[in-house]
Amino acid sequence: MATVATEPFEGQKPGTSGLRKKAKEFRRPGYTENFVQSIFDAIGTADLTQSTLVVGGDGRYYMRDALRIIVQMAAANKVGRVVVGKNGILSTPAVSTLIRKRKSLGGIILTASHNPGGPDGDFGIKYNTGNGGPAPEGITKAIFEKTKSIKEYRICKEVQVRLLQKDWIMTLYTVKAEFDCIGEQTFLGGQFVLEIVDSITDYAALMKEIFDFDLLRTFLSGGKFRILVDAMNGVMGPYASRIFCEELGAPAESVIRNVPLEDFGGGHPDPNLTYAADLVAVLKKGEHDFGAAFDGDGDRNMILGRGGFFVNPSDSLAVIAAHNQSIPYFKQTGMKGMARSMPTSGAIDRVAKEDHFSLYEVPTGWKFFGNLMDAGKLSLCGEESFGTGSDHVREKDGLWAVLAWLTILATSKQSVEQVVNSHWTKYGRNFFTRYDYEGVESVGANEMMEKLRTIVANPADVIGKEFAGKDDNRRYTLSACDDFRYEDPIDKSITEKQGVRFIFSDGSRIVFRLSGTGTGGATIRLYIDSFESDPTRQMEDAQVALRPLIDIALEISQLQKHTGRTEPTVIT
Numbered sequence: 194m195a196t197v198a199t200e201p202f203e204g205q206k207p208g209t210s211g212l213r214k215k216a217k218e219f220r221r222p223g224y225t226e227n228f229v230q231s232i233f234d235a236i237g238t239a240d241l242t243q244s245t246l247v248v249g250g251d252g253r254y255y256m257r258d259a260l261r262i263i264v265q266m267a268a269a270n271k272v273g274r275v276v277v278g279k280n281g282i283l284s285t286p287a288v289s290t291l292i293r294k295r296k297s298l299g300g301i302i303l304t305a306s307h308n309p310g311g312p313d314g315d316f317g318i319k320y321n322t323g324n325g326g327p328a329p330e331g332i333t334k335a336i337f338e339k340t341k342s343i344k345e346y347r348i349c350k351e352v353q354v355r356l357l358q359k360d361w362i363m364t365l366y367t368v369k370a371e372f373d374c375i376g377e378q379t380f381l382g383g384q385f386v387l388e389i390v391d392s393i394t395d396y397a398a399l400m401k402e403i404f405d406f407d408l409l410r411t412f413l414s415g416g417k418f419r420i421l422v423d424a425m426n427g428v429m430g431p432y433a434s435r436i437f438c439e440e441l442g443a444p445a446e447s448v449i450r451n452v453p454l455e456d457f458g459g460g461h462p463d464p465n466l467t468y469a470a471d472l473v474a475v476l477k478k479g480e481h482d483f484g485a486a487f488d489g490d491g492d493r494n495m496i497l498g499r500g501g502f503f504v505n506p507s508d509s510l511a512v513i514a515a516h517n518q519s520i521p522y523f524k525q526t527g528m529k530g531m532a533r534s535m536p537t538s539g540a541i542d543r544v545a546k547e548d549h550f551s552l553y554e555v556p557t558g559w560k561f562f563g564n565l566m567d568a569g570k571l572s573l574c575g576e577e578s579f580g581t582g583s584d585h586v587r588e589k590d591g592l593w594a595v596l597a598w599l600t601i602l603a604t605s606k607q608s609v610e611q612v613v614n615s616h617w618t619k620y621g622r623n624f625f626t627r628y629d630y631e632g633v634e635s636v637g638a639n640e641m642m643e644k645l646r647t648i649v650a651n652p653a654d655v656i657g658k659e660f661a662g663k664d665d666n667r668r669y670t671l672s673a674c675d676d677f678r679y680e681d682p683i684d685k686s687i688t689e690k691q692g693v694r695f696i697f698s699d700g701s702r703i704v705f706r707l708s709g710t711g712t713g714g715a716t717i718r719l720y721i722d723s724f725e726s727d728p729t730r731q732m733e734d735a736q737v738a739l740r741p742l743i744d745i746a747l748e749i750s751q752l753q754k755h756t757g758r759t760e761p762t763v764i765t
C-alpha cells in the first residue's frame with residue numbers, strides 16, 4: 194500500500210458527461226491517478242469497506258491501464274469490493290444496471306462515448322452515484338475542487354489483476370467466449386474483493402423484464418422482418434449479438450461491426466447521418482426493414498426505416514411516448530411523467546399535452562433527469578442527441594430504445610415510416626435540425642456566445658422585432674429570449690448559462706450552446722425547432738422547412754464572422 198506525492202494538473206473539470214481529454218493527456222504520469230483520487234476524496238472516505246464500486250468501459254485505448262489503476266486505488270482507499278465486466282467491457286447502461294442491482298456506492302465508467310478513440314483519440318472517466326446515474330453537478334464540482342489542491346494519492350500495487358489479463362485482448366472478444374475468468378479474487382487478507390462478471394447477463398435479464406421477448410422473438414426470428422444493427426466497433430457488439438441474435442433469433446449477419454476495438458476501427462463511434470453513413474447507404478438498398486446504430490459506450494441510438502428513412506431522435510422520443518402502453522414495463526409501472534432536454538424538439542410536448550402527462554424540461558446532459566426519476570415523477574425522457582431512455586436505469590440506453598421501437602413495430606404492424614407519418618398526422622410535426630460546428634477556435638466561439646448573451650441580457654431591445662430568412666417571405670416575431678436557467682424541482686439546485694434561446698411568436702425556437710464533451714477547440718451547436726400543424730406541409734424536408742430560421746440564426750449570431758465557417762461539420 195503506497196501513498197504517492199503528486200501535484201495538481203490543470204483543467205480536470207468534468208463536462209457534460211465526465212472528464213474527457215486526449216488519451217495522451219490521461220497517460221501523463223499521475224494524471225489518471227489524480228482524478229481518481231479526487232473522486233474518492235470528494236465522495237468521502239468514511240467507511241467504504243462494506244461498499245461496492247462498479248467499474249467498466251467501452252474498450253477504447255487506455256481503458257485497460259485505467260482499469261488497473263482504479264482497481265488498485267479502490268483497494269488502497271479501502272473500498273470493500275470492485276465489480277468489473279469481463280475484459281473490462283461494460284456499456285454505460287449496463288454499468289447503471291449493475292450499480293442499482295448491487296446497491297453499490299457508485300461506479301466509474303471509462304469512456305469518451307461518441308468521441309474517436311485510439312492513441313491519438315479521446316479517453317474519459319465518469320463517476321456515477323448509487324442511483325446508477327451520472328454524478329450531479331454538486332458532486333462533479335466537488336471532484337474538480339479536489340483536483341485543484343491534491344497532494345497525494347493512494348494505490349495498492351499488491352492487487353494484481355491477474356484474472357483480467359488472461360483474455361484481455363479486445364480483438365479476441367467473441368460473444369461465445371468462455372467465462373473461465375469470471376469469479377471472485379480476494380486480496381489483502383480478505384479486505385478487498387475483485388469480482389469479474391459477465392458483461393451482458395444482468396443487463397439482458399433487465400431487458401427481459403421490460404419487454405415481451407416472446408413477441409419480439411416471433412417478430413424477428415427466421416429473418417422475416419430484416420434488421421441491421423451497426424455496433425460501430427464500440428461496446429455494443431457483444432450486447433447486440435447476444436440479445437438480437439441469440440435471444441431473439443435474428444440471423445447472425447443482423448449485427449455488423451460487432452467486435453469492440455480500441456480505436457473503433459478508425460471510425461467515429463457516433464450514430465448519426467454523417468458518421469454512420471455506411472449503414473444509411475446499406476439501408477438505402479431497401480433490403481432491410483429496420484436499421485439501428487449505437488455509439489461507443491452504447492447509450493445513444495439512431496433509428497432508420499426501410500430505404501434509409503431517418504427518424505429524428507426528437508421524433509423517436511415522441512413516438513415512444515405515444516406508444517408507451519405497448520411496452521410491458523410502462524404498462525406495469527404506469528407513465529409517471531415525461532421529460533426532454535431543453536434543445537430537444539417540442540414533439541414530446543404535444544404527446545404529453547394531448548395524453549395528459551406531466552412534462553419537464555431540463556438542461557443538456559442525462560444527469561439532470563436523475564432527481565426526477567428518483568422522486569417517482571419521470572418514466573420516459575430523451576435528448577435530441579440520439580439519447581432515449583426510461584427510469585429502468587439512470588442513463589440513456591441505446592439497446593432499450595431499439596427494443597422499444599421493435600415492440601412498437603411488432604404491435605402496430607406498421608413500417609417505421611408509417612408509424613412516424615401517422616404520428617405527425619395525429620400530433621402535428623415539429624421540424625427540427627441541429628448544426629454542429631466542430632473544432633472551431635475557442636476564441637471566436639466564446640466571442641460569439643458572449644455577443645449573444647449581451648443581446649438576450651437586454652430583451653426589451655429585441656422583443657417584438659420581426660425577422661425573415663434570405664429568400665423566404667415567412668416572417669418571425671421575437672417573443673422571448675434568454676440564457677436557459679434551470680431550477681431542479683426536487684433539490685432546488687440552480688444551473689445557469691445552459692443555452693441562449695430565441696423564441697418566436699409561433700413557438701419556433703433557435704438555441705445556441707457550446708458543447709461540453711469535446712476535447713479540441715470548441716464545438717458550437719445550433720438547434721432549430723419549429724411546429725407545423727398544416728398537414729400539407731408536414732412532409733417537407735426539414736432543411737427546406739427550416740431554411741428561413743437557419744438564415745435568421747446565422748444572421749443574429751454572425752457565426753461566419755466569428756468562426757470563419759460557412760458550413761457545419763454535421764447536420765442532423
Ligand code: VG1
Nearest residue numbers: 209210306558559576578708709710
Ligand atoms: C452531448 C449531447 C448531450 C449528451 C452528451 C453526452 O453533449 O449534446 O445531449 O447528453 O453529449 O452524451 P454536449 O455538451 O457535447 O452537447 V454521450 O453519449 O457523449 O455520453
Ligand code: CO
Nearest residue numbers: 306488490492
Ligand atoms: Co454515449
